[in-house]
Structure formats: C-alpha cells, structure tokens
Amino acid sequence: MLATVIRIGVIAVALWVATVLVPGIELGAGSTVSRIGTLLAVALVFGVVNAVIKPIVQVLGCAFYILTLGLIAFVVNALLFLLVGRIAEALGLPFTVDGFWPAFWGAIVVGLVTLLLQWLVPDRPVRG
Numbered sequence: 034m035l036a037t038v039i040r041i042g043v044i045a046v047a048l049w050v051a052t053v054l055v056p057g058i059e060l061g062a063g064s065t066v067s068r069i070g071t072l073l074a075v076a077l078v079f080g081v082v083n084a085v086i087k088p089i090v091q092v093l094g095c096a097f098y099i100l101t102l103g104l105i106a107f108v109v110n111a112l113l114f115l116l117v118g119r120i121a122e123a124l125g126l127p128f129t130v131d132g133f134w135p136a137f138w139g140a141i142v143v144g145l146v147t148l149l150l151q152w153l154v155p156d157r158p159v160r161g
Contacts, residue, residue, distance in 0.1 A: 036157060043154065044076035045069070047146035048128075054142055057135025058118075061127020075128045079117050079143075087113055110144065111137035 049072055052060040060068055090109055091098065097105045111133060118130030130136050 043150045045072040047143040051139040051142040057131035110140035114140040
C-alpha cells in the first residue's frame, strides 16, 4: 500500500514539473491544497491509464515497435498523456493538455522526472 502511495506522489510531482516546464500543459488556478489534490487525482488517472491501456497498445502495436526500433513509444506515450488530459477534463479536474506536442514533451518530462525521483525515493526498502 505504501509503495502505491509513493508512486502516486512521485507521478504527481512529475506532473507538476511538466506543468512548469512545458507550455500547453496547464494546472488550473486555485489554492495550493486544491492544486495538490488535482495533481494527485491526475496522477491516479495517469497510473490507471498506464497500467490498463498502455500494455494493450504495446501488444497490439508490437510490430510497429520492432519496425521503428522502439521510437513509436514516444508517440504512444504522447497519445496516452493526451488521453490522461482528456480524462482529467471529463472528470472536471482543472488539468489540460493543449495538443500533441505539449503531450509529447510532457510525457518525456514526466518519464524523466519519475525515473529520477524513483531512483532517489525508492518505493521498496533496499536490501543490502
């Protein structure tokens, strides 16, 4: 349970970094508490989309991954990030992604920040 909470927190921080660095990814105005709540909710949506939809897309598009030597993963991640933005809007969350290119760069930023934070803050105890 703690590992899941840590992962959601890490993704929320990565999403916040994407809203700061990438024009076209917006987090609605409001109090700090509401912004944190929005980021946590969007992180939960992000986790569900990556856990459910991404593996299906990867299996169905396996040939494209091989044909493009994996570069299609950038496009898939951008489209999934765009989907997360649309789902967040549909749920009434003040988080918007304004098109493919903001989603493309946002997915890269979220991926890199998540990688860095998971390296710095492991969600499982390190056994020595």
